[in-house]
Amino acid sequence: MRVDPLTKLAITYGTDKFGYHDYTPNYYKLFKHLRNKPLRLLEIGVGGYQDADRGGESLEVWRDFFPEAQIVGIDIQKKEMDLGPRVQILQGSQVDPDFLADLVRDHGPFDIIIDDGSHQNEHVVTSFNILYPTLADGGIYVVEDVQTSFFPRFGGTLEMTQPNSVGFFAALSAGFDAPDRPLGEMQIAAVERFHNMIAMHRDASAKGPGPWLKTRAQEPARILDLCLPEAPALEVERLKNAHLITLRRGYKGEGAVVDGNPGSTRFLKSLIRDHGPFDVVVDRANSGDSAVAAFETLYPALPDGSLYLVKGAPGTAADDPAASYFADVFTQIDHREIVVNFPDAPINPLVRDIYALERITGWTALTKAPNDYPSNFGFDYQHPQALVAFEAMERVLLEGGKERGLLLFTDIMNRAGDTVRAAKMLKRLEKIGAATRPYYNVAVRQAKIDGDWDAALVMLRQAVELYPDDYRIQSQLGGVLSKAKEWDGAEDALRKAADLAPRDPLVRIQLANVLSRTDRAEEAVEQAKKATELATTHAGHRVQLGRLQINAGHMAEAAATLREAITLNPEIANAHRQLSRALHELGETDEALSVAAQAIDLRPDNAEYRRWQERLATA
Numbered sequence: 001m002r003v004d005p006l007t008k009l010a011i012t013y014g015t016d017k018f019g020y021h022d023y024t025p026n027y028y029k030l031f032k033h034l035r036n037k038p039l040r041l042l043e044i045g046v047g048g049y050q051d052a053d054r055g056g057e058s059l060e061v062w063r064d065f066f067p068e069a070q071i072v073g074i075d076i077q078k079k080e081m082d083l084g085p086r087v088q089i090l091q092g093s094q095v096d097p098d099f100l101a102d103l104v105r106d107h108g109p110f111d112i113i114i115d116d117g118s119h120q121n122e123h124v125v126t127s128f129n130i131l132y133p134t135l136a137d138g139g140i141y142v143v144e145d146v147q148t149s150f151f152p153r154f155g156g157t158l159e160m161t162q163p164n165s166v167g168f169f170a171a172l173s174a175g176f177d178a179p180d181r182p183l184g185e186m187q188i189a190a191v192e193r194f195h196n197m198i199a200m201h202r203d204a205s206a207k208g209p210g211p212w213l214k215t216r217a218q219e220p221a222r223i224l225d226l227c228l229p230e231a232p233a234l235e236v237e238r239l240k241n242a243h244l245i246t247l248r249r250g251y252k253g254e255g256a257v258v259d260g261n262p263g264s265t266r267f268l269k270s271l272i273r274d275h276g277p278f279d280v281v282v283d284r285a286n287s288g289d290s291a292v293a294a295f296e297t298l299y300p301a302l303p304d305g306s307l308y309l310v311k312g313a314p315g316t317a318a319d320d321p322a323a324s325y326f327a328d329v330f331t332q333i334d335h336r337e338i339v340v341n342f343p344d345a346p347i348n349p350l351v352r353d354i355y356a357l358e359r360i361t362g363w364t365a366l367t368k369a370p371n372d373y374p375s376n377f378g379f380d381y382q383h384p385q386a387l388v389a390f391e392a393m394e395r396v397l398l399e400g401g402k403e404r405g406l407l408l409f410t411d412i413m414n415r416a417g418d419t420v421r422a423a424k425m426l427k428r429l430e431k432i433g434a435a436t437r438p439y440y441n442v443a444v445r446q447a448k449i450d451g452d453w454d455a456a457l458v459m460l461r462q463a464v465e466l467y468p469d470d471y472r473i474q475s476q477l478g479g480v481l482s483k484a485k486e487w488d489g490a491e492d493a494l495r496k497a498a499d500l501a502p503r504d505p506l507v508r509i510q511l512a513n514v515l516s517r518t519d520r521a522e523e524a525v526e527q528a529k530k531a532t533e534l535a536t537t538h539a540g541h542r543v544q545l546g547r548l549q550i551n552a553g554h555m556a557e558a559a560a561t562l563r564e565a566i567t568l569n570p571e572i573a574n575a576h577r578q579l580s581r582a583l584h585e586l587g588e589t590d591e592a593l594s595v596a597a598q599a600i601d602l603r604p605d606n607a608e609y610r611r612w613q614e615r616l617a618t619a
């Protein structure tokens, strides 16, 4: 893979815009011509969520990619980091109109706005409605992660009605070149739809060749021009290296003039056979059903990287079949994510090869390339595109990655199970003297995976010295000390963790286990009870509480707790096993036996469960 300069920065600084996602190659195409301009860029969403000293990776990328730009990041959480004099971070919400008005007044108008914030559909639409009209002329507004339009927990639906954000942008791009409103109220000159992201170009005076033509201007192109014989000359005829197969009489340039019916499938197939493969197809002859039929005939025969242009659609007329066909394509670019939540949704098989759909005044342009990968390579580490991306990341990072870039990659490799690459990156991190909290997190996790508990302990002791107020580090230390049966140290660390994060149920469970191992059964039950109160629907914590109640001799309470756990999640074998134990102690022998059998049904390979059943049966 050829790594563009923006992607290289993304890898170096460790933003998930590349590696987990595949956004930066699109950003590079969108932004490369602006690189040395003194522009103003706003990004919604700094990253790092509630941790004040985490996040900011993408801001560093923008800062370095645009050396003359002023960069502003906003986040609903407080952020404390210094990214140099050209980067400012403000705290506020992307849906707070007063905050946004002040932001634009004091730091705008912005030339680039990127929404990588909450990804709630309603928020995306609200922010766009407030901020897009303030964008500088010629500016670009990008929304990331629009696949959340199809995720119910982000307010997404399959119906494309508001606040579904893809539906919102589809409707916008449908309307913007109606004859009486050349650019619509929003002054949108072009909409570019990529997998999981949408970019809007604001241009009050949009005219001249569309971006599709600009991208081809320097390259030799074999172009199929489907038109009527009397059609006017096509703009692409001016291209230096154009080789045109056209139905336009009177064409004198490189290529050929052919005669035929542009709506006939047989004729189109003969064009492919005799004159293809084409780099660009321009269909300005067909409309409605015949535009769809021509597309379905020609598009599959195009090579990767080619462009298909169709006049008008989508959305020029509500009852136009081509309009609704390409509007569906616009939506289904996120087909991988649509079927996750809506497995029966109809998907046009051609979208797997539609890399991008661009709406420009008067035209729809489709770029052919694979579009069959997940929103996040974490969902499919073995995907061929993921493997290529990981190789590129490794190469860039070994040349000169920064700590957070190395950390992101180590994390990805850990999760992907590639321990060799993860270890290589950790060595590099050690070499550059990494000592941040995320470093310890990743390095300790790796040591645990490797079973090197001594190394984990050494690192955690260092980390706890540096970050005594980090409950996650205290809790990890407690866990490792428990493993080593150093109960006093474990209890001390876990009590500190519980003081620092009194609402974290897992810390309570850890502490309860230590108390139980050191003969303080009642106290253990109290701590586990707190965990179940903090996470009322967590079945696993209830199983732990039930077990500790048995240890403390509270059999009836244990049975009740374990029954609750089974109601919440009947699939936890240990809940049945523990309930069987409590019932046995309560003298409910028959039920104890049948519950023991349920545990074995769930985990037939568990020898201990079988021994327990045999013991009950012979008792």
Ligand SMILES: C[S@@+](CC[C@H](N)C(=O)[O-])C[C@H]1O[C@@H](n2cnc3c(N)ncnc32)[C@H](O)[C@@H]1O
Residues within 6 Å of the ligand: 015, 016, 017, 043, 044, 045, 046, 047, 048, 049, 050, 055, 056, 057, 058, 059, 074, 075, 076, 077, 092, 093, 094, 095, 116, 117, 118, 123
């Ligand atoms: C995915 S992260 C941003 C990552 C970062 N842009 C990058 O690429 O490295 C999303 C951030 O949006 C912030 N966020 C969530 N809701 C928000 C809101 N209503 N307004 C502003 N920021 C919000 C979160 O706190 C989180 O830090």
